[in-house]
Amino acid sequence: MSRAEDIFQKLIYFGEEAIDDFILNMQTEELFLDFKQSIAIGKNGTTLHKDDRKNLAKCISGFGNSEGGVVVWGVECSRDIDIGDVAKAKVKVKNVYRFLSWLENAISGCTIPSHNKVRNHIISVDQNGDGFIATYIPKSDLAPLMSTVGNNIYIRSGSNNVPAPYSVIAGMFGRRPQPNVELLLQDKSLEVIDNADEDILYPQSIDNPPEKSLKISFSIRGRNESNVIARELYLSCDVTSTGSDYNKVLFRNYNQMDYIPNLDGNLNIITRPDLRLPPLGSIKFTNVDVVLSPLVDEDLLINGVIGADGAAPKNFRLHIPKNKLRSFVAKSFREEENKQALLTEFFNDYMVM
Numbered sequence: 001m002s003r004a005e006d007i008f009q010k011l012i013y014f015g016e017e018a019i020d021d022f023i024l025n026m027q028t029e030e031l032f033l034d035f036k037q038s039i040a041i042g043k044n045g046t047t048l049h050k051d052d053r054k055n056l057a058k059c060i061s062g063f064g065n066s067e068g069g070v071v072v073w074g075v076e077c078s079r080d081i082d083i084g085d086v087a088k089a090k091v092k093v094k095n096v097y098r099f100l101s102w103l104e105n106a107i108s109g110c111t112i113p114s115h116n117k118v119r120n121h122i123i124s125v126d127q128n129g130d131g132f133i134a135t136y137i138p139k140s141d142l143a144p145l146m147s148t149v150g151n152n153i154y155i156r157s158g159s160n161n162v163p164a165p166y167s168v169i170a171g172m173f174g175r176r177p178q179p180n181v182e183l184l185l186q187d188k189s190l191e192v193i194d195n196a197d198e199d200i201l202y203p204q205s206i207d208n209p210p211e212k213s214l215k216i217s218f219s220i221r222g223r224n225e226s227n228v229i230a231r232e233l234y235l236s237c238d239v240t241s242t243g244s245d246y247n248k249v250l251f252r253n254y255n256q257m258d259y260i261p262n263l264d265g266n267l268n269i270i271t272r273p274d275l276r277l278p279p280l281g282s283i284k285f286t287n288v289d290v291v292l293s294p295l296v297d298e299d300l301l302i303n304g305v306i307g308a309d310g311a312a313p314k315n316f317r318l319h320i321p322k323n324k325l326r327s328f329v330a331k332s333f334r335e336e337e338n339k340q341a342l343l344t345e346f347f348n349d350y351m352v353m
Contacts, residue, residue: 004032004068008121008136011072016124019075019132022087029085029159032068034059035075038093048102056103056135057110057147062154062161064115064140069156072123073099074132084159096122096131103135111145117225141177141226144169179230179311183353184221184282190343191215192333193291210246210293214332216346217289222306223282230277232309234270235285243300243325246293254286277308290318294333296326316353324350 011018021027022035029035036059039049048056056071063069078088093099100120108114117138125131144153144164153169154161193215224230235257239249257269269285277283285306292300300320307313320328328346331337 002068002138004063004070004136004138007033007070008119008134011070011123011134012121016132019072019087019090019123022072022075023089026080026086028080028087029077031066031156031158032063032070034063034069034071034159034161035077035085035087036071036073037076037091038073038099048099048106052102053106053110054149056106057149058152058154058161059135060107060110060115060118060137061145061147061152062156063137064111064145065143065154065164066139066156068139069137071135071137072132073135074123090132092126092130093133095129096125096133097129100133103133109148111147113142113145115140115142115145141180141228177226177228179224179228179277179308180226181222181230181233181277181306181308181311181314182225183306183314183316184223185218185347185351186221187217187219187287188343188347189217190332190339190346210295212333213246214292214329215289216292216343217287218347219287220285220304220306221282222277222285222308224277224279224308226311227279229279230281230308230311231275232270232273233275233277233283233285233306234308235267235304235306236269237267237302237304239266240301240303241298243296243298243320243322244293246295247300248289248291249302250289250291252287252289253284257285292325292329292332294326294329296322296329298322300325314353316351318351320350 036055039051059069059071074091074093075087076089076091077085080086100122103120107118115137119136121134123132123134146153153164155164155168193213194211220235222233237251242249251267254269258272260268260270267286271283299322300318302318304316305313328342332342
């Protein structure tokens with residue numbers, strides 16, 4: 001997860017508390033974070049104010065041409081001589097849903113070419129309809145992006161969006177667009193299984209295996225989020241610890257890939273040379289079964305990485321400390337527990353992508 005995406009997820013998860021934390025700790029504007037006040041403080045108007053549009057266009061160009069970033073609308077900054085521009089106070093955006101609509105309508109026209117991966121999220125809204133918005137601007141696959149307000153190409157430099165020097169622009173034009181493969185986890189399910197019907201789970205060398213186990217299944221897929229063809233897509237998984245000798249992590253149905261032999265329980269696969277994944281296309285690497293018993297004596301830890309030739313690798317990790325693993329399995333065995341809620345807990349609380 002990039003620094004910009006990490007900030008955006010924090011704002012989604014903690015809401016207005018994250019803004020309070022920024023102000024309390026005198027958070028500075030920096031390479032991945034910008035604070036803006038909305039000019040649209042009145043009740044009139046039908047489109048984004050020209051100054052707000054100018055700020056939005058500069059941020060999309062600057063962050064999109066750099067490593068991405070987040071704009072928080074509704075925060076006043078003040079200049080600190082020692083550390084720079086810091087979050088000072090909350091100045092809520094008036095009619096936040098209207099402002100969100102204006103932002104959404106303005107994005108496509110802010111840069112050439114358009115940055116179609118910009119996302120907006122309402123952080124919070126009060127009873128008067130006022131609140132805060134976060135705008136997430138990931139690094140663009142189509143850089144350089146030129147702002148349509150002033151026709152400048154910006155890059156992020158410290159806490160500012162500045163016009164790019166000629167040498168930087170020349171380098172951008174000379175850079176071949178790279179694929180971007182994102183991780184997807186799909187086909188998720190959770191069930192309690194009878195081990196007598198699943199003899200493949202335990203070799204005969206294991207004495208007295210538990211009668212029942214918990215099986216969590218999902219598929220690992222890759223999606224080409226770029227505008228270029230992706231080749232030689234790969235997946236590697238390292239099962240460091242299963243939590244118990246009675247637990248298993250099984251990889252299934254990857255026979256359409258070239259397999260690179262590795263230690264038992266680990267997986268190294270890559271697509272065959274003639275396979276090409278078009279923009280917005282997806283591919284299934286493998287199905288995974290995580291089988292957990294009530295007998296737990298260590299953490300569950302799986303590390304993985306996916307990518308493609310020329311693309312930045314994307315790491316992911318599944319980690320459940322042994323005490324939480326025992327509790328999770330025990331809850332799953334209780335019939336009254338909501339299995340869908342447990343499945344959500346498993347992926348949201350313990351899977352880091």
